[in-house]
Amino acid sequence: MPSQKDPDMRVVVLGAGLLGVTSAYYLQQLGHEVIVIDRHATPAAKARGRVETAVTAAAAQLLRQSAARRAARAKWLGLYVSYVSLRRRFAKLLDRVIGEAPKSKPIEHLVRLGAYSRGIVRSLRDEAGVPPGQRNAGLLSFYTDADAFNARLARASHWHALGCEERLVSAEEALHIEPALQALRGELAGAAYSLDDPATRDPAQFAASMVFLCRAAGVRFLTQHTVISLKERAGRIEHVELLDANGQPTVLRGQAYVLALGISSAMHAERLKIAMPFRFLREYIVTIPLKDASRAPRVALRDRQGKLRIRRIETTGGDCLRVSSTVRASLDEENEPDSDRVDAILHRIESLLPGAADTAHASLQTAVHAVSRDGLPMIGKTRLFNLFLNVAPGARGWINACGAGKSIARIVSGLRPEFEFAFRNP
Numbered sequence: 269m270p271s272q273k274d275p276d277m278r279v280v281v282l283g284a285g286l287l288g289v290t291s292a293y294y295l296q297q298l299g300h301e302v303i304v305i306d307r308h309a310t311p312a313a314k315a316r317g318r319v320e321t322a323v324t325a326a327a328a329q330l331l332r333q334s335a336a337r338r339a340a341r342a343k344w345l346g347l348y349v350s351y352v353s354l355r356r357r358f359a360k361l362l363d364r365v366i367g368e369a370p371k372s373k374p375i376e377h378l379v380r381l382g383a384y385s386r387g388i389v390r391s392l393r394d395e396a397g398v399p400p401g402q403r404n405a406g407l408l409s410f411y412t413d414a415d416a417f418n419a420r421l422a423r424a425s426h427w428h429a430l431g432c433e434e435r436l437v438s439a440e441e442a443l444h445i446e447p448a449l450q451a452l453r454g455e456l457a458g459a460a461y462s463l464d465d466p467a468t469r470d471p472a473q474f475a476a477s478m479v480f481l482c483r484a485a486g487v488r489f490l491t492q493h494t495v496i497s498l499k500e501r502a503g504r505i506e507h508v509e510l511l512d513a514n515g516q517p518t519v520l521r522g523q524a525y526v527l528a529l530g531i532s533s534a535m536h537a538e539r540l541k542i543a544m545p546f547r548f549l550r551e552y553i554v555t556i557p558l559k560d561a562s563r564a565p566r567v568a569l570r571d572r573q574g575k576l577r578i579r580r581i582e583t584t585g586g587d588c589l590r591v592s593s594t595v596r597a598s599l600d601e602e603n604e605p606d607s608d609r610v611d612a613i614l615h616r617i618e619s620l621l622p623g624a625a626d627t628a629h630a631s632l633q634t635a636v637h638a639v640s641r642d643g644l645p646m647i648g649k650t651r652l653f654n655l656f657l658n659v660a661p662g663a664r665g666w667i668n669a670c671g672a673g674k675s676i677a678r679i680v681s682g683l684r685p686e687f688e689f690a691f692r693n694p
């Protein structure tokens with residue numbers, strides 16, 4: 269069994285996404301020799317925006333259809349938003365009835381992971397000089413449904429005890445924090461506000477800093493190498509088979525292996541008979557140029573009922589709103605985005621922030637993300653004693669990567685993680 273007593277153990281990290289890179293950094297900090305394998309030329313390419321996620325032609329087509337239909341559909345919007353949230357609730361209920369829902373409460377584990385990870389991001393910032401990144405004036409999660417806000421209020425002290433930093437504020441205070449939401453006066457039930465949430469900052473800058481820290485600490489990156497298979501022998505991984513940049517097969521051995529290949533991890537896990545139940549989410553990312561900056565939000569917003577995340581960003585073409593919405597990808601949506609959803613997003617923005625953004629010139633990207641079926645990142649041990657998992661961090665992936673990376677480094681080293689979480693244990 270790998271343990272803290274093997275300080276110069278060679279650990280092979282499979283995948284240089286954010287999870288692989290943060291795992292590598294903390295493994296190196298614990299004294300191991302660390303090699304990270306990735307098929308891309310640049311580590312953390314996805315988080316640094318160097319991998320194309322747009323479905324460009326399909327997205328352009330959707331926007332054209334959307335513009336033509338939106339005017340005619342306005343009166344159905346309210347109904348549509350209700351339909352989408354009803355469908356989500358029904359999906360959760362169905363999961364519960366057919367027994368898919370986990371028995372523990374995933375949200376509590378996620379709150380703890382988030383709190384632990386935020387602490388690590390801050391200490392990296394202070395100790396290792398990771399730059400703070402472009403700062404927003406906080407994150408405001410607002411509720412237009414009084415029942416939902418009351419339910420959040422009822423959980424407030426419990427979540428606070430778990431490390432949640434959000435402060436619950438009245439509708440009036442929410443409008444004071446973000447005057448751009450004036451159109452919601454009378455409709456707003458309240459909000460949760462956090463002033464310094466690292467999640468509102470730029471993941472690309474964070475990823476670049478982590479790669480820099482890794483290299484400075486001595487982590488080796490074997491880029492343009494594709495993992496073909498993990499070879500099992502006598503209850504352990506004996507070696508990994510790779511293809512190098514020239515397509516030549518090669519073999520790499522280590523004493524321990526961390527599987528952090530993102531969604532590609534599933535294929536390898538399945539071959540090794542390790543359960544990795546995923547479901548897919550499609551993220552719609554709409555970028556809308558600002559029309560009137562004085563009506564645009566200063567803080568990052570989370571629209572709890574419309575299920576939107578709204579952030580003001582700077583682009584070379586000027587300031588924009590970046591709006592994203594995530595839905596369960598049904599089978600057809602795994603291949604094709606749904607134009608109704610684009611309509612709903614643009615309508616919702618027009619009603620939340622009237623006059624702020626030029627929705628006629630919106631652009632659309634979509635991305636498919638894999639999350640575990642119970643919504644919890646898969647961090648921990650497998651049935652093979654020297655193979656460990658760090659997969660599926662979820663929507664707050666880049667922040668949670670820090671907590672996940674430090675924890676898996678401790679688990680690989682035979683140390684206890686520093687907080688309570690549903691770590692995988694075969």
Ligand SMILES: Cc1cc2nc3c(=O)[nH]c(=O)nc-3n(C[C@H](O)[C@H](O)[C@H](O)COP(=O)(O)OP(=O)(O)OC[C@H]3O[C@@H](n4cnc5c(N)ncnc54)[C@H](O)[C@@H]3O)c2cc1C
Pocket residue numbers: 282283284285286287288305306307308312313314315316471493494495496528529530531532533549551594637638639658659660661662663664665666669
């Ligand atoms: C709703 C939602 C929104 C999100 N938004 C963002 C966002 O805006 N920005 C962001 O960074 N993350 C976002 N995420 C999180 C993101 O999906 C990832 O979870 C996160 O970036 C960490 O990823 P990872 O390291 O697990 O996987 P990945 O980033 O996918 O990294 C896996 C790495 O493995 C490599 N790899 C895969 N297969 C092989 C192979 N066979 N051989 C060699 N290398 C291989 C890939 O090249 C890649 O570098 C979002 C997630 C959700 C659910």
